[in-house]
Amino acid sequence: MSVYTSVSDLELAQFLRDYDLGGARALTGISAGVENSNYFLDTEKGHFVLTLFERLPRSKIPYFLDLTEWLSLRGIPCPRPMHTLAGNSLSTLCGKPAAIVQRLRGTSIEGRAPSVAEISALGTLLARMHLAGEGFPERHPNPAGFSWWQETARHLVPHLSREDNALIAEELAYQGTRDRTNLPGGVVHADLFPDNVLFENGRISGTIDFYYAGDDVWLYDLAVVANAWCSETDGHFAPVLLRALWDAYVATRPLQAGEEVLWFPLLRAAALRFWLLRLDAIHFRRPGTITQCKDPEEYRQILLQRRRLV
Numbered sequence: 001m002s003v004y005t006s007v008s009d010l011e012l013a014q015f016l017r018d019y020d021l022g023g024a025r026a027l028t029g030i031s032a033g034v035e036n037s038n039y040f041l042d043t044e045k046g047h048f049v050l051t052l053f054e055r056l057p058r059s060k061i062p063y064f065l066d067l068t069e070w071l072s073l074r075g076i077p078c079p080r081p082m083h084t085l086a087g088n089s090l091s092t093l094c095g096k097p098a099a100i101v102q103r104l105r106g107t108s109i110e111g112r113a114p115s116v117a118e119i120s121a122l123g124t125l126l127a128r129m130h131l132a133g134e135g136f137p138e139r140h141p142n143p144a145g146f147s148w149w150q151e152t153a154r155h156l157v158p159h160l161s162r163e164d165n166a167l168i169a170e171e172l173a174y175q176g177t178r179d180r181t182n183l184p185g186g187v188v189h190a191d192l193f194p195d196n197v198l199f200e201n202g203r204i205s206g207t208i209d210f211y212y213a214g215d216d217v218w219l220y221d222l223a224v225v226a227n228a229w230c231s232e233t234d235g236h237f238a239p240v241l242l243r244a245l246w247d248a249y250v251a252t253r254p255l256q257a258g259e260e261v262l263w264f265p266l267l268r269a270a271a272l273r274f275w276l277l278r279l280d281a282i283h284f285r286r287p288g289t290i291t292q293c294k295d296p297e298e299y300r301q302i303l304l305q306r307r308r309l310v
């Protein structure tokens, strides 16, 4: 269970005095998630999520709170941060950075394939999110971009087979020759997997977990979503889902000249990113975390399949 920090009734009552949310009615630890301590918090004024940030340095957190506030004010269903009476969205609880955000309704579809209607809704929402992020004034280059891939691959060398190291090196060399500099971009979520999207009555009621968000090319974000939502167990695309995702996305944000030609390379980039992330999680478990490591093999297969497309 991902509750690393326990909050006493007294600490909570004192913390809530800084907000206009009324007194606490219930505080329930949330078992999903691995980075932070998360609680469902009910107060006299509503339903919220209380997060104690366990790992992110305090100085890095405002970007994510400001971004979700910006997007939610522009109609994207994501957790809007609550402000203290002094106007701050980031506060302190039990000596840790802490925030209260809106609790979103709905449930994820994790564990089953999406329907065509659900994947279309996702394509539309992703395009709307990209457009809504335009004008967001804070810059935060994607921290898991090309340099992160290179550095992670270097650390992993002693832990991987010769074949896997060769595959990664080859893919890095390929990606290094793709010029993405003129592609349109801005804020990307970069981790919009099924566990980070909530549905209610067939509509998307929430997107969560923006902690990998940053600035990158928009089509990369669509590639992350395509790999995560439209892949069969052997890594092949489910063509009907992929078509529905693509059509819905481009109907809301029509592609610009030069974007489509980089679609296959970006699918490969997105596959490499999550293969490396999962390998890193398995070989370099952070002490003190109950890391739910996802299977790296799934993303090796996806990468192999995407390489066959180009």
Ligand SMILES: Nc1ncnc2c1ncn2[C@@H]1O[C@H](COP(=O)(O)OP(=O)(O)OP(=O)(O)O)[C@@H](O)[C@H]1O
Residues within 6 Å of the ligand: 002, 030, 032, 033, 034, 035, 036, 037, 038, 049, 079, 101, 102, 103, 104, 105, 195, 206, 208, 209, 211
């Ligand atoms: N604003 C929200 N509204 C409703 N449910 C939420 C909200 N935020 C989080 N949750 C629930 O809490 C769970 C854990 O949240 P989250 O995935 O953000 O965990 P984390 O530890 O902060 O990040 P990570 O998953 O990257 O480790 C989610 O799967 C979801 O069920």
Ligand SMILES: N[C@@H](CCO)C(=O)O
Residues within 6 Å of the ligand: 191, 193, 274, 277, 278, 294
């Ligand atoms: N979505 C990532 C985990 C990081 O949130 C994965 O499936 O590997």
